[in-house]
Amino acid sequence: MANSNIQYWDFIKARNFVQKLHILKLSEWKKYCRSGKKPEEIPANPNETKMYQKQWKGYPDWLGYTYFEYRTYEDAQKFVQKLKLKTVDEWKKYCRSGKKPENIPANPQSVYKTKGWIGWYSFLGKKNNPANFISFSKSRKWARDSNIESANQWKTACKNNSIPVNIPRNPSQVYEKSWQGWGDFLGTGYEHTKKFRSYVDAKKFCKENGIKSQPDYQKFSKSAKRPNDMPSNPYGVYKKQGTWISWGDFTGTGRVSFKDKTYCSYEDAQKFVQSHKIETQKQWNTACKNNSIPENIPVGVENYYKKQGTWTTWGDFTGTGYVVPRLREYLPIVEAKILARKIAKELGIDTWEKWTAAYDAGKIPKNIPRNLHNYYDKSKDMSTLRKKWREEARNRRKNKKFKEGKNEQ
Secondary structure: OOOOOOOOOOHHHHHHHHHOOOOOOHHHHHHHHHOOOOOOOOOOOHHHOHHHOOOOOOHHHHHOOOOOOOOOHHHHHHHHHOOOOOOHHHHHHHHHOOOOOOOOOOOHHHHOOOOOOOOHHHHHOHHHOHHHOOOHHHHHHHHHHOOOOOHHHHHHHHHOOOOOOOOOOOHHHHOOOOOOOHHHHHOOOOHHHOOOOOHHHHHHHHHHOOOOOHHHHHHHHHOOOOOOOOOOOHHHHHHHHOOOOOHHHHHOOOOOOHHHOOOOOHHHHHHHHHHOOOOOHHHHHHHHHOOOOOOOOOOOHHHHHHHHOOOOOHHHHHOOOOOOHHHOOOOOHHHHHHHHHHHHHHHOOOOHHHHHHHHHOOOOOOOOOOOHHHHOOOOHHHHHHHHHHHHHHHHHHHHHHHHHHHHHO
16 A cells, blocks of 8 residues: 555656656556656556546656557558458457557548548458449349348348349448438338337337336337337437437336436545445445445446546545555565565564465555565565575474474484
8 A cells, every 4th residue: 555644746747757767658657666766756556646636638648658640541541451351340350359550540430531531342442342333222122122121131141142242241331322221221111211109109108018128128129019100219219309318218117327317426425335334345236236325326436436537446435445456556676675574574474374464464564565476576586585485484394393203213
């Protein structure tokens, strides 16, 4: 745990010092923090330091590096076309593989939107060029005559090679400008042109048919039971009409989605938790499952209040002061070595087992890790200290056996 008496430098002074180190990666920053060279007036976790919250803009700003520039559209296009990818799904799979160069964006349609972007067919290569396919209207006519009724059925037909070679497997991408949805393309009913029952009547229908949630409605929507005047996407239809409220209102449960709720301040949530003796994250989760938490406090407190910029740690939230090991700040290796040896001498610790027992008993300061060898894994000093303890333990066992053997004689 960090020393509470340390007065950190102000944000600007600390950042200026850090940027002179020319550290370009977060992993390098963490390595530097463990090296023992970092001034104690600079926190190892500046992103979680309360006094820096208002000025914190991320590690690139803290370390002083800027994001690289992407290749031009033309250069990126040349590179991608050599991969001979046929669909956007193949492109996404390639991006997830880790093989994609960092200076080529995973979302080229956004990055190159005003810098040369034409469409996926052009970006991926000539095979997807509309010039190789029949017109949109002819493709649509074929699709409607084929009795394919959904996007999933279309994908199955593509896998079975049932689609003519002059019709694209990915019509939504090739016919971007003409595309109006699968309902229009397959002739199953283009919802924007349909006339639906009012929001109030649709809401009544949900209540009468026992539809109580968004998943319930989605399941019902895919079945043959849905009337033609009930939209498959009520959110889209009624949002456009200006009558949509929420899924909770539409299905009659009254539930409000996480993003639409208004919650109390971090301080008020903190008061509730501490007054109800909730001391751990596990106890919090249990209270949530038992519905013991007021509606104006989010279940995902950490995520919610982090976005608000008020979250620090679970220890601060519950009032216990506990900090999980991965977030603790420990002494640099040199200071830790001196203090560890001093404590070991004072407490008569000469084995690793005695060290861990003393730590668990609260006799070791929390600015030294319990597992020295794990935290200072690259330190010869700590590994030597542990070897020394092991060697001494072996010698004691040998001496004990020797004495026992001598007594038997």
